[in-house]
Amino acid sequence: MAGHELISAQLAVLAARLPAQAVEELADGLQESYEHHLRCHGDSEVAARAAIAQFGDAEMITAAFVRASPWRRMTLALLATGPIMAAVWAAALLSGHAWDWPLPAPAKILYGVALLSAAIMLAFSALTTRNYRRMRRAVTSAAIGLILLDLVMMIAVLTLAPTLTWPMAIAIPASLLRVLAVGRTLPAASAAQLY
Amino acid sequence: MRAEALKGHLDGLLLAALEERPRHGYAVKEALRDTTEGRIDLPTGTIYPALHRLERAGLIAGSWSVVGGRRRRSYELTAAGRTALSRERTGWQEFAIAITAALGTRPWPATS
Known part of the structure; x- marks a missing residue:
């Protein structure tokens, strides 16, 4: 040029x-x-x-792209629904006496670390306005992580819980909804490479 | 004109700039500046994400071409975009009439 x-x-x-x-x-x-x-x-x-x-300047342009991006909306949606999902699952695990389930401690710790990592990546994505690419990587990783964590939690409840309690009956569809919503949004946003 | 004053109207302005013919991002910015006699002169870099947002909403359609050895993305209004522009115009006229009445604006004095 x-x-x-x-x-x-x-x-x-x-x-x-x-x-x-x-x-x-x-x-x-x-x-x-x-x-x-x-x-x-x-x-x-x-x-x-x-x-x-x-x-x-580059900051202003990047921030404008970040504000208008579908990844930003996904970040905010996941952050907004995060506390609700946490409360729903906390109720489900408490009602099912999850501490008695035959799960090895390292698995529980690994799950907790993965969940914390996803939350940190979402927070990073929400706070990042100066680098669109990093923001996109962070929210994509967090979204994929949350899908896997939701699936693991649902499998654990369905296979390990002695009885299905009503909080579990709320938590499982809630997680399924999140998995479906993120699963639909991720490919569409990824396909639009311009954004 | 302050950028905050344009909040809520940027989409309509961009759609209007594309009404006549397809344009690329820089040409949209120039059209906006020319039609408003320089009153609206946005930072060019911020026009592009707004155009992408309108494209995702189906109001405009973008296509690549090669001009002067450079790849260029131009945008044109879709049928939904024309409807949205018409709605924007109606909404703006109603808003302007209401605000003008509320502010008690006097007619502009004759200049000649």
């Missing part, structure tokens, strides 16, 4: 933060803006600086 080194540097910053196709689209716009200013000012340095100023 016959541009300016400042334009290339700005695109390199954006490329580290945004999806490749979005950067390609931004590159076209930035180049178009640069050529417009070059025609007006006749000086490539001035034109490059004017084009970058007109575009907005």
Whole structure:
């Protein structure tokens, strides 16, 4: 691309933060803006600086992409429903006397660590506005983790609980709903590589 | 014009900029600036995510082409987009009439 080194540097910053196709689209716009200013000012340095100023800085652009992304909505939805799911499952496990279930301690610890990791990744995703790619990786990992954790918990309850209590009858459909919702959203969001 | 003043109206503005013909992101920004005589001059980089959001909502459709050796994504209004734009216009006219009445705005004085 016959541009300016400042334009290339700005695109390199954006490329580290945004999806490749979005950067390609931004590159076209930035180049178009640069050529417009070059025609007006006749000086490539001035034109490059004017084009970058007109575009907005990398933080502002990344934050705008993050705000408009389907991944952001997924993060917020999972964070908003997290405490409800936790309360529902806590009630289910308490009502089923889960501490008496024949589960090895390392399995319980591993489950807890995985759950905590998913929560941390979701929180990280919610707080990340400066790097779209990291935000997307974090929420994708958290969402896949939550699907697996939901499935493990449902299998554990159905196979280990001596009786099905009414809190379990609420928790299992709630988890199934979350698995289905995340399972539908993940491929759609992943397919839209621009975003 | 402050960016906060545009909240809630950006979608309508972008749809209006695409009403005449398909445009790419930078051209949408230029069209907005030109039609408002420079009053609305958004940071270009923030136009793109808004266009992507409208595309996901099915209001515009994007397609890639190659122009001057560069890949370019242009957008055009869909049928749903035209309906949404029409709704935006009606809503804005009603809003403007109500606010103008409430503020008691006097007509602009003649300039000649």
